[in-house]
Amino acid sequence: MVLIFAESPRGNLKKAAFEAVTYGKKVADLLGTSCIALTLGAVKDAGELGRYGAGRVLNAADPAFNNFDSQTYAGAIADVAKSNGATVIITSHTSSGKSVAGRLAVRLGAGLVSGVNSLPEVNGGNLRVKKSVFSGKAVAEYEITSPVKVVSLMGNAVKPEVSGDPVSVEAVSANAGAGRIRVKEVKTQEGRVPLPEAEIVVSAGRGMKDPSNWGIVEELAETLGATTACSRPVADSHWRPHNEHVGQTGIAIRPNLYIAIGISGAIQHLAGVNNSKVIVVINKDSEAPFFKAADYGVVGDLFEVVPRLNAALKKFKAAH
Amino acid sequence: MKFLVCISQTPDTTAKVSFNADGTEYNAAGVQFIMNPYDEWYALVRACELREALGGTVVALNVGPAANETTIRKALAIGADEAVRINADPKSAAFTAKQIAEYARNENFDIIFLGKETIDYNGSEVGAMVAEYLDLPYVSYASKLDLDGNTATLERDIEGGVEVLEVDTPFVVSAAKGMAEQRIPNMRGIMTARTKPLKEVQPVAFDESVEAAQFTLPPAKAGVKLVDPENMDELVRLLHEEAKII
Numbered sequence: 001m002v003l004i005f006a007e008s009p010r011g012n013l014k015k016a017a018f019e020a021v022t023y024g025k026k027v028a029d030l031l032g033t034s035c036i037a038l039t040l041g042a043v044k045d046a047g048e049l050g051r052y053g054a055g056r057v058l059n060a061a062d063p064a065f066n067n068f069d070s071q072t073y074a075g076a077i078a079d080v081a082k083s084n085g086a087t088v089i090i091t092s093h094t095s096s097g098k099s100v101a102g103r104l105a106v107r108l109g110a111g112l113v114s115g116v117n118s119l120p121e122v123n124g125g126n127l128r129v130k131k132s133v134f135s136g137k138a139v140a141e142y143e144i145t146s147p148v149k150v151v152s153l154m155g156n157a158v159k160p161e162v163s164g165d166p167v168s169v170e171a172v173s174a175n176a177g178a179g180r181i182r183v184k185e186v187k188t189q190e191g192r193v194p195l196p197e198a199e200i201v202v203s204a205g206r207g208m209k210d211p212s213n214w215g216i217v218e219e220l221a222e223t224l225g226a227t228t229a230c231s232r233p234v235a236d237s238h239w240r241p242h243n244e245h246v247g248q249t250g251i252a253i254r255p256n257l258y259i260a261i262g263i264s265g266a267i268q269h270l271a272g273v274n275n276s277k278v279i280v281v282i283n284k285d286s287e288a289p290f291f292k293a294a295d296y297g298v299v300g301d302l303f304e305v306v307p308r309l310n311a312a313l314k315k316f317k318a319a320h
Numbered sequence: 321m322k323f324l325v326c327i328s329q330t331p332d333t334t335a336k337v338s339f340n341a342d343g344t345e346y347n348a349a350g351v352q353f354i355m356n357p358y359d360e361w362y363a364l365v366r367a368c369e370l371r372e373a374l375g376g377t378v379v380a381l382n383v384g385p386a387a388n389e390t391t392i393r394k395a396l397a398i399g400a401d402e403a404v405r406i407n408a409d410p411k412s413a414a415f416t417a418k419q420i421a422e423y424a425r426n427e428n429f430d431i432i433f434l435g436k437e438t439i440d441y442n443g444s445e446v447g448a449m450v451a452e453y454l455d456l457p458y459v460s461y462a463s464k465l466d467l468d469g470n471t472a473t474l475e476r477d478i479e480g481g482v483e484v485l486e487v488d489t490p491f492v493v494s495a496a497k498g499m500a501e502q503r504i505p506n507m508r509g510i511m512t513a514r515t516k517p518l519k520e521v522q523p524v525a526f527d528e529s530v531e532a533a534q535f536t537l538p539p540a541k542a543g544v545k546l547v548d549p550e551n552m553d554e555l556v557r558l559l560h561e562e563a564k565i566i
């Protein structure tokens with residue numbers, strides 16, 4: 001059986017959970033087995049996971065699970081995995097999913113590969129999985145040889161696919177035990193798709209000259225429904241919040257479209273963004289290294305090009 | 321207070337990535353190695369700051385061969401009081417985690433620090449594993465850590481925001497950007513680092529359950545298509561019709 005931990009930050013299933021279930025269903029099909037999704041705490045519309053391929057959806061509703069604690073979560077997931085004879089356990093490769101995955105591996109004596117980005121190959125009793133390593137500069141294949149296996153699934157690696165109908169949610173009793181993490185407050189930026197989940201990212205660098213110039217970037221992002229990002233020096237000089245910093249020492253992302261504005265394309269920057277499907281670079285220096293990694297390039301002054309691109313997009317959106 | 325900082329060594333961020341002929345091993349020839357930036361800039365520096373404010377000891381720990389001692393000395397130069405090297409060439413995050421946990425088990429550390437991930441294998445696995453071996457709470461991706469008595473207040477980076485939480489020592493924490501500011505070791509630090517204790521510990525046995533099978537380089541990009549800066553309608557058309565992403 002394949003068990004998917006479908007995470008639900010603050011009670012809501014998000015894209016990461018639908019991706020994990022879609023992936024889990026496919027892994028279960030490859031192995032000729034069933035697929036069960038587990039949710040923890042109070043969750044809205046958990047039965048929806050059936051639409052993405054979960055044969056059964058379980059929920060452990062102990063209110064202690066309403067706040068994330070990797071220790072209590074891993075305990076509950078491991079219990080459900082054992083009592084249902086799970087051989088593969090899948091989490092999302094998110095801040096929470098990662099910390100649960102490592103614990104599960106130890107608790108279940110399982111081999112773990114984190115951040116897998118494609119379907120595994122079944123090789124006898126082993127699973128062969130792929131992930132991106134060296135900050136996107138290489139691809140590694142690993143073979144998991146233990147009887148129980150854990151993988152965490154990279155965001156945006158599979159598209160959520162509807163393959164079934166909602167199912168009714170089965171309550172399971174999993175003991176949260178005594179959690180030791182006390183969550184005091186969660187501060188989220190409302191109305192913005194978080195960077196790791198974003199399908200379109202508009203990113204700007206030192207070429208912007210001054211933080212007060214970011215209006216044109218924000219407007220372009222608004223038109224595209226994109227999330228904004230920045231290069232490291234921009235975050236380091238507090239022009240933008242540090243959670244916008246992408247690259248080798250920031251967040252690694254893989255959106256469908258990455259638009260780089262006034263960013264030179266240093267190797268450490270590319271390391272975090274080169275898995276993007278399509279890269280557009282706007283830079284006045286035709287020698288900027290970023291053009292080598294780009295699909296489309298515009299050599300020009302960003303202060304003219306960006307508003308022009310925004311106007312062209314608005315015209316396009318109005319016509320489509 | 322007793323702080324453990326787990327440091328790893330990674331290829332320099334500008335290093336060219338290549339593999340041996342059959343793609344089974346990273347080719348380290350000619351590669352410059354550095355301390356993993358998250359370990360150095362955030363985990364180690366924050367541990368040193370807490371020690372400076374509260375007293376205590378910072379122990380830097382590396383699982384690695386003798387060749388890593390240059391990196392370990394750098395940790396001592398930045399401010400760690402002593403260092404431990406577990407003498408092994410780790411083949412996996414699971415192996416590393418097991419070694420760290422076995423060493424830390426009887427040492428009563430108040431906080432075990434790591435960086436949020438290494439920039440080579442990008443696993444983000446070790447911290448959670450160490451915490452599980454030692455039955456300790458784990459806070460990942462912490463961008464802020466303050467300590468008041470035995471209670472720590474942390475901010476943890478989550479998708480699209482931060483979570484503010486409290487936890488009592490002992491615990492394991494992985495450090496992200498924001499927890500501290502990078503420190504360049506000064507001359508005095510470099511001098512005293514030479515005489516600070518660096519202990520070698522032998523590894524414990526571990527059965528691997530993940531094998532690296534094959535490394536490949538991603539296919540090269542086809543080449544950039546340049547668009548006239550006066551004609552952004554054309555870029556929009558390409559994104560729509562050719563790339564099919566808008």
Ligand SMILES: Cc1cc2nc3c(=O)[nH]c(=O)nc-3n(C[C@H](O)[C@H](O)[C@H](O)COP(=O)(O)OP(=O)(O)OC[C@H]3O[C@@H](n4cnc5c(N)ncnc54)[C@H](O)[C@@H]3O)c2cc1C
Pocket residue numbers: 204205206207208230231232233234245246247248249250261262263264265266267268269272282283284285288300301302303333357
């Ligand atoms: C260990 C290490 C880790 C690092 N990690 C990261 C990381 O994670 N992420 C990251 O981003 N960097 C990282 N860096 C820094 C990286 O090496 C570069 O210094 C940084 O990415 C440069 O940022 P930038 O492109 O915004 O600025 P610059 O390199 O200064 O580039 C600005 C660009 O804007 C262009 N420009 C200027 N004016 C205009 C205009 N009017 N119109 C159009 N274009 C214009 C210029 O031609 C130039 O190409 C790291 C460095 C080290 C040593």
